[in-house]
Amino acid sequence: MPGPLTSTSKLTPTSLREAFGHFPSGVVAIAAEVDGVREGLAASTFVPVSLDPPLVLFCVQNTSTTWPKLRRAPLLGISVLGEAHDEAVRTLAAKTGDRFAGVETVSNGGGAVFVKGTSVWLESAIEQLIPAGDHTIVVLRVCAVKVNPNVAPIVFHRSIFRRLNT
Structure with a gap:
């Protein structure tokens, strides 16, 4: 059983980072x-949002x-990284x-860039930017998708990259 909760007045970025790290992503x-x-x-803060319209989101630090460079691009490539990508993540x-x-990457004609050997590629465009504390929530509209079901995902948990036990 965990100990008593830390009061709001004692929250620190370090204690929050540790607590949030217990949620695998x-x-x-x-x-x-x-x-050119x-x-x-x-990003480890990636979330599917909606099927109709097709939307996903991720969060990016305001710092x-x-x-600021990526947000100027008309299309962004989202690559869901796999077990073999621990060095690529770093x-x-x-x-x-x-x-x-x-x-290793692949670029499409619209400017989106994808990492080779990943499980999913999502070509997307910025739909909405939402300020959220020290981050911005970036909502993206998915324009195209490619799935490779044979690639197992990498999981980030407690500051360590892990693999699923299947």
């Missing part, structure tokens, strides 16, 4: 070509230096350096 890459350059980031999440070093 998948990881996606969001990427596009902007002015591949831009991308990794991100990559998001590379895409890096604050500096080449975020695509060692990451």
Whole structure:
């Protein structure tokens, strides 16, 4: 049985990060070509929202230096990362350096960029931006989808990348 709850006055970013880390999540890459350059980031806050219209969302930190570039792209590629992508996640999440070093990608004619070997590709366009504290909720309209059912997902749990036991 867990101990007593921490009062609201004692909440810290560290205690919240630890608590939120107990919720396992998948990881996606969001990427596009902007002015001829591949831009991308990794997000573990990805959620399917609606089937009609087809909508998904992810959350991005307001301090991100990559998001202002990506939001200019007409189309974004969402790649649901798989078990083999633990290094790709680290590379895409890096604050500096080449975020695509060692990451194989495919670009479509509309500018969306996808990571090869992933379980799902979603071509999407920004539908709505919603301010939410130190993040922005980005609602995307899905324009096209490609599924590879043979790729098992990577799971982010308690700051560790894990695999599903099947």
